[in-house]
Amino acid sequence: MTGNAHDPRLWTPQEVEEILRRHAGREGPLMPILGDVQAAFGHVPEGAVPIIAAALNLSRAEVHGVVSFYHDFRRAPASRPVVKLCRAEACQARGAEQLAPLLERDERIELETVYCLGLCASGPSALVGDQVYARLDETNVADLVALAARGSAL
Numbered sequence: 001m002t003g004n005a006h007d008p009r010l011w012t013p014q015e016v017e018e019i020l021r022r023h024a025g026r027e028g029p030l031m032p033i034l035g036d037v038q039a040a041f042g043h044v045p046e047g048a049v050p051i052i053a054a055a056l057n058l059s060r061a062e063v064h065g066v067v068s069f070y071h072d073f074r075r076a077p078a079s080r081p082v083v084k085l086c087r088a089e090a091c092q093a094r095g096a097e098q099l100a101p102l103l104e105r106d107e108r109i110e111l112e113t114v115y116c117l118g119l120c121a122s123g124p125s126a127l128v129g130d131q132v133y134a135r136l137d138e139t140n141v142a143d144l145v146a147l148a149a150r151g152s153a154l
């Protein structure tokens with residue numbers, strides 16, 4: 001992982017247009033575009049919405065509607081480092097639900113829920129920045145939180 005995962009980058013219209021170019025010609029590109037915008041900037045900037053809407057021939061309200069509906073999309077940068085805990089079935093069966101309250105209580109990080117990170121056999125799993133962590137338990141999740149809170153290269 002490079003950089004500090006909770007430190008949102010400034011965005012530029014040119015970068016949003018570059019993301020749009022990467023998805024040109026795809027069917028149903030709104031979700032992947034929003035996902036890439038969020039991955040790049042840590043949120044979907046308000047100013048990016050009209051650019052995306054114009055490129056996809058949608059109204060701003062339609063793009064706003066999708067951003068608002070899906071909780072994974074942020075309209076503002078996270079104020080704390082984000083730990084995304086997988087709470088899909090396989091990770092639940094391996095103890096994710098016991099870890100969730102520990103993460104919720106920790107004021108150094110912000111807990112988000114995701115559904116499957118592709119490491120189902122090694123769960124519980126979590127994502128910090130672009131790094132996936134597996135085999136979490138009550139001990140190593142505390143280490144993960146400490147590293148995430150420091151913004152360390154994990």
Ligand code: FES
Nearest residue numbers: 086091117119120
């Ligand atoms: S269910 Fe958690 S990684 Fe797949």
